[in-house]
Amino acid sequence: MKNFALIGAAGYIAPRHMKAIKETGNNLVAAMDKNDSVGIIDSFFPEADFFVEYERFDRHIDLLRRKGSKVDYVAVASPNYLHDSHIRFALKNGAHAICEKPLVLNQHNIDALQEIEKETGKKVYNILQxxxxxxxxxxxxxxxxxxxxxxxxxxxxxxxxxxxxxxxxxxxxxxxxxxxxxxxxxxxxxxxxxxxxxxxxxxxxxxxxxxxxxxxxxxxxxxxxxxxxxxxxxxxxxxxxxxxxxxxxxxxxxxxxxxxxxGGFTDLHTASYEHILEGKGxxxxxxxxxxxxxxxxxxxxxxxxxxxxxxxxxxxx
The missing domain is CATH 3.30.360.10 (Dihydrodipicolinate Reductase; domain 2)
Known part of the structure; x- marks a missing residue:
């Protein structure tokens, strides 16, 4: 069982990520969104910690790492212009990133993320369902x-x-x-x-x-x-x-x-997660x-x- 965190828990696509984490047998330990309309979490991971402030979420993820229960993957479902920053957050905290489309807004951001992949040894995966x-x-x-x-x-x-x-x-x-x-x-x-x-x-x-x-x-x-x-x-x-x-x-x-x-769109996130967890993302x-x-x-x-x-x-x- 892998530990997941989710950034963008109140968005339209977030429930598909929660469902995919659940259906692949993994655990959501923490979620963050500046909006607190996230009752959907109860349907999947009621024990997950939730934050509305990025700074407290950042501190929590760091504490988990220091206690030996680090996050393995960060799912990024935040607004498009924040994807680059939130992917960087995942990699720098020793986690792989699974990001919604579009991965980033400009191709030069991909070049920079490749450098951080090399530095951290962690991977960035895009949902290309x-x-x-x-x-x-x-x-x-x-x-x-x-x-x-x-x-x-x-x-x-x-x-x-x-x-x-x-x-x-x-x-x-x-x-x-x-x-x-x-x-x-x-x-x-x-x-x-x-x-x-x-x-x-x-x-x-x-x-x-x-x-x-x-x-x-x-x-x-x-x-x-x-x-x-x-x-x-x-x-x-x-x-x-x-x-x-x-x-x-x-x-x-x-x-x-x-x-x-x-047809078939609602199950493609779970298939994407399976693909990633098999090392084929x-x-x-x-x-x-x-x-x-x-x-x-x-x-x-x-x-x-x-x-x-x-x-x-x-x-x-």
Whole structure:
């Protein structure tokens, strides 16, 4: 049984980390969040110590280490802009870090974390859950079979991800680009990871729309052309989705064939933890391509979409 600590215990994704720690047979000994709406802890680890002040949490983790009951892993589920600092905290306290996506906001942060890994001998793992989704693994296998016979194949891909959010979103840290990295980083980074994992490195990238509630663009990968559209605005939902009462819409088509991957998301954190505990987790270099993609999307100029590069939600507007 390994000892875990959790930073960001009051957030949306925190219960999945608690569930994963529980289901892998490990123990959460301490959790920290500046917000104290963390009653969910009782469902998993009622004996865990909880802190609302980082300084007291820091002291507690240090005391555990000195008493011989050190924390083995720190799960980081804090706001995106704090990931880098909280990963450093884990490593410097002799623990491995398991961090939510995006790992960091900029690629230079990865270089610095690699140095601290070397200094401490501890590892940084990123939750890249789509790499463990059965439908995505099946797609990767099909693509590899095709490329084995035709290495120059180019796949045509349309990615659409709409996850409606209310007014609270833009008041929270998620609505602040400096803290979240913007729409493409906050809700899109794991899709970019999945696409570059399957179809190869980025050759070109364009942004056609970059607004607070939506972003769209084009990625040219080694073996794919990707038109993507992401939004947290329910007005973009297809009428059929609105009429069904749903507020989320995911669609990935590869050569006009829909890839079904809407189910199975809730168990992927446990699978990710199992993967990490088996010594097969996704580290800093695996995270780098997607961080480079979202960093470019955040900072490059917005250009008009050529018809063959524009997502269908934009073309014709």
């Amino acid at each position: 789509l790499r463990l989704h059965p439908s995505i693994i099946s797609l990767k296998n099909k693509v590899e079979e095709k490329l084995a016979t035709d290495p120059d194949s180019i796949f045509e891909i349309d990615l659409t991800y709409l996850t409606s959010r209310g007014h609270w979103y833009f008041t929270s840290w998620k609505g602040d680009d400096a803290k979240s990295g913007g729409i493409a980083t906050n809700i899109g980074v794991h899709f970019y990871d999945m696409l570059s994992w399957i179809f190869g490195p980025v050759l070109a990238s364009e942004v056609h729309l970059r607004e607070d509630n939506a972003s769209a663009g084009y990625l040219e990968l080694k073996n794919a052309r990707v038109r993507w559209f992401l939004s947290v605005d329910s007005n973009y939902l297809p009428e059929s989705v609105k009429n069904s009462g749903q507020r989320t819409y995911r669609s990935i088509t590869v050569n006009d064939e829909e890839i079904e991957f809407s 996704f580290g800093l270099e695996e995270a780098r391509p997607s961080i480079e993609i979202v960093s470019h999307i955040r900072t490059c100029d917005v250009v008009n979409a050529e018809p063959e590069k524009g997502h269908s939600f934009l073309v014709g507007k």
